Amino acid sequence: MKSRALALTVLLCLVSLVAFAAPKYVFVFIGDGMATPQIAAAEAYLGSLSDSFVDELSFTTFPVQALTTTYSNNAYITDSAAAATALACGYKTDSGVIAMDPGKMVEYKTIAEMAKEAGMKVGILSSVNLDHATPACYYAHNASRKNYYEINIAMANSDFDYFAGGEVRLSKTPEGQPTAEDVMRERGWTIVDTREALMALEPSDTTVYAYNHGFSFNALDYTIDQKTDDITLAEFTRKGIELLDNPNGFFMMVEAGKIDWACHANDAGASIHDTLAFSNAVQEAIDFMAQNPDDTLIIVTGDHECGGLTMGFAGTGYSSAFDVLGGQTVSYEWFNQYVLAPYKSETAAEELRFADLEDEIAEYFGLTELSDRERTLLEDAFAQSMLSREERASDEATYLLYGGYEPLTVTITHLLNQRAGLAWTSYSHTGIPVPTFAKGVGQDLFGGYYDNTDVFWKLVQVMELNAYLASY
Numbered sequence: 001m002k003s004r005a006l007a008l009t010v011l012l013c014l015v016s017l018v019a020f021a022a023p024k025y026v027f028v029f030i031g032d033g034m035a036t037p038q039i040a041a042a043e044a045y046l047g048s049l050s051d052s053f054v055d056e057l058s059f060t061t062f063p064v065q066a067l068t069t070t071y072s073n074n075a076y077i078t079d080s081a082a083a084a085t086a087l088a089c090g091y092k093t094d095s096g097v098i099a100m101d102p103g104k105m106v107e108y109k110t111i112a113e114m115a116k117e118a119g120m121k122v123g124i125l126s127s128v129n130l131d132h133a134t135p136a137c138y139y140a141h142n143a144s145r146k147n148y149y150e151i152n153i154a155m156a157n158s159d160f161d162y163f164a165g166g167e168v169r170l171s172k173t174p175e176g177q178p179t180a181e182d183v184m185r186e187r188g189w190t191i192v193d194t195r196e197a198l199m200a201l202e203p204s205d206t207t208v209y210a211y212n213h214g215f216s217f218n219a220l221d222y223t224i225d226q227k228t229d230d231i232t233l234a235e236f237t238r239k240g241i242e243l244l245d246n247p248n249g250f251f252m253m254v255e256a257g258k259i260d261w262a263c264h265a266n267d268a269g270a271s272i273h274d275t276l277a278f279s280n281a282v283q284e285a286i287d288f289m290a291q292n293p294d295d296t297l298i299i300v301t302g303d304h305e306c307g308g309l310t311m312g313f314a315g316t317g318y319s320s321a322f323d324v325l326g327g328q329t330v331s332y333e334w335f336n337q338y339v340l341a342p343y344k345s346e347t348a349a350e351e352l353r354f355a356d357l358e359d360e361i362a363e364y365f366g367l368t369e370l371s372d373r374e375r376t377l378l379e380d381a382f383a384q385s386m387l388s389r390e391e392r393a394s395d396e397a398t399y400l401l402y403g404g405y406e407p408l409t410v411t412i413t414h415l416l417n418q419r420a421g422l423a424w425t426s427y428s429h430t431g432i433p434v435p436t437f438a439k440g441v442g443q444d445l446f447g448g449y450y451d452n453t454d455v456f457w458k459l460v461q462v463m464e465l466n467a468y469l470a471s472y
Contacts, residue, residue: 021294021441022441022442022462022464023249023295023296023297023440023441023442023462023463024248024249024292024295024296025245025249025288025289025292025296025297026115026120026249026250026251026252026297026459026463027252027253027254027282027285027296027298028087028111028251028252028254028299028301028459029059029253029254029255029256029278029281029282029285029298029299029300030084030087030134030255030256030302030303031255031256031259031275031278031301031302031303032134032256032257032302032303033259033262033263033264033271033302033303033305033306033429034260034275034302034305034434035302035304035432035433035434035435036434036435037305037309037310038259038263038271038275038302038305038306038309039057039060039275040054041268041272041275041309041311041422042057042272042275042276042279043055043060044320045326046276047322048322048325049323057279058279058280058286059279059282059298059300060437062298062300062437062438062439063438063439063443064438064439064443064444064446065436065437065438066436066438066446066447066448066449066450067433067435067436067449068301068302068433068434068435068449068454069433069450069451070083070302070303070431070433070434070452071092071431072086072092072093072094072095073094073102074094075094075095076431077304077431078304078431079096079133079145079304079429080132080133080134080145080260080304081093081095081096081097081098081134081137082094082096082097083303083304083452084133084135084136084137084138084303085097085098085099085100085108085137086451086452086453086455086456087137087303087452087453087455088108088111088137088253088456089109089110089111089137090108090111090457090460091108092453093108096145096146097142097145098137098140098141098144098145098151099136099137099138099140099142100141100143101472106472107141108470108472109469109470110137110139111138111251111456111459111460111463111465112124112138112139112251112253113139114460114468115250115251116159116160116251117468118463118465118468119248120248120249120250120251121161121244121246121248121249121250121251122161122162122244122250122252123161123162123164123240123251123252123253124160124162124163124252124253125162125163125164125165125233125237125252125255126165126254126255126256126257127165127166127220127233127255127257127274127277128166128219128220128261129166129167129169129217129218130152130155130164130165130167130168130211131148131151131155131168132145132166132219132257133145134255134303135253136151136154138253139158139160140155141154142154148169149169149172149174149177149180152168152170152172152180153180153183155168155180156180156183156184156187156189157183157187159207160207161207161250162207162208162240162243162252163207164198164208164209164236164240165211165212165219165220165233165236165255166212166214166217166218166219166257167211167213167218167219168180168181168211169218184207184209187207188207189207190205190206190209191208191209192208192210192211193210193211193213194229194231195230195231195235197210198210198231198236198239199239201239201243202243203245203246205243208243210236210239212230212231215337216337219257219258220232220258221334222258222261222270222274222331222333222334223258223273223276223277224269224328224329224331224334225330225331225333225334232277232281233254233256233277233278233281234281234283234284236254236281237252237254237285238284240254241285241288254281256274256275256277256278256281258270258274259271259274259306260306262274262331263305264306264307264427264428265332265403265405265413265427266307266403266410266417266424267331267332267410268309268325268416268417268420269325269331269365269413269417270331270332271307271309282298282300285298289439289440293440294441295441296441297441297442297443297463299437299438299455299459300436300437301436301455302435303434303452304429304430304434305430305434306426306428306429307424307427308424308426308430309422309423310422310425311421311422312422312423313421313422314423315418316418316419316421319421320421321419321420322420322421324416324419324420325416325417326366327365327366327416328364328366328416329363329365330364330365332405332406332409334364335365335409336409339357339364340357340385340406340409343356344385344386349386354378354382361378365412365413365416366416367412367416367419374415377411377414377415378408378411378412378415380407381402381407381408382407382408384398384407384408385406385407385408385409392407404427436455442458442461442462445462446458
């Protein structure tokens with residue numbers, strides 16, 4: 001492993017024939033669960049709004065583009081922990097491990113830790129919980145991504161400068177132990193949870209932890225569900241740039257984690273809107289680069305694909321109708337919580353009828369004029385959803401239909417997606433390569449076809465951080 005890293009470093013030195021100064025500002029944007037299908041779907045949806053086939057995202061016009069493999073040390077199909085460890089540390093590890101070796105004995109130094117050691121400020125942002133796998137791999141080291149308390153305490157004890165996005169899971173605090181926020185306050189952190197408080201922050205404020213209250217799982221709400229007072233990933237990014245800017249520069253990692261969550265649930269509409277929100281966050285870095293063209297590098301990549309999303313469905317042949325996705329106005333999660341769950345709890349068992357929810361399905365998903373096939377699938381799914389989880393069928397055929405998600409809601413999104421000409425193969429990650437995009441100082445190093453570990457080594461080269469490499 002050590003010899004491979006050394007060989008990569010030497011190779012990068014040899015092939016880097018164009019002289020450039022190290023970038024002062026470095027952005028790494030990670031679309032969790034985002035590969036070419038998620039990007040293509042978002043661009044196709046945008047195109048449907050302007051009567052064209054596609055409208056480009058902010059980063060798909062970058063001058064340097066690549067494909068990146070994603071397998072982990074012990075699986076061809078990776079999880080986010082192993083993938084983020086590869087991106088953040090330059091080494092393969094087992095799925096589930098946070099910035100450590102497969103034997104869970106060695107702590108790998110992260111690119112963010114190296115940047116901080118070199119005098120740069122550091123920001124870590126995510127649309128999901130900040131103690132989730134991808135952000136954790138930049139500041140924590142743990143044998144298991146599920147050790148949330150240890151991970152969020154590692155965040156509280158870090159010397160990074162700006163954390164923003166979803167909340168850490170204080171509910172994971174063992175009885176009698178201080179919460180991560182207790183530790184932050186003891187160390188003098190500034191903690192804010194509203195747009196007004198966030199926007200009032202000044203660069204002179206102490207280490208900042210800024211989060212938004214989502215209605216589910218303490219993450220940001222899906223973009224499609226967000227209200228006017230919710231803080232967007234782009235706003236967190238813009239404020240981070242303001243707070244982190246300094247003479248020594250900064251390193252910022254921004255993750256769009258809810259692309260992945262939506263794809264696990266096979267909800268293309270929610271995934272597309274979060275991909276567009278991710279593109280808006282990247283645009284903040286592009287706007288900053290316009291003012292600092294000779295000092296900035298922006299990298300955009302994914303950690304893996306999720307859901308096996310395909311641009312094409314057998315029932316539509318060569319046809320697509322991405323505009324039908326515009327009929328969806330809420331995520332599967334919102335529908336479950338605010339429509340399906342109340343209906344089930346407030347209606348007597350003998351009075352439960354699929355017809356009762358047809359208007360809501362039409363209102364929130366634009367799914368009307370059902371075919372016989374669609375109606376049969378929806379009625380069967382409704383019957384399963386009206387049962388307790390213990391009563392539901394658990395055979396292979398049922399899993400393939402619903403994947404453990406709410407049967408009615410996942411069937412709604414499946415049918416809507418199929419009408420658009422989209423289809424899914426999985427409720428989990430897949431192993432296809434992800435695209436990587438680069439723009440700015442040292443961009444040419446990032447073209448080609450390479451492994452996700454190489455993203456780290458290319459950053460080490462372009463940021464001139466070789467002196468801060470650890471010896472394992």
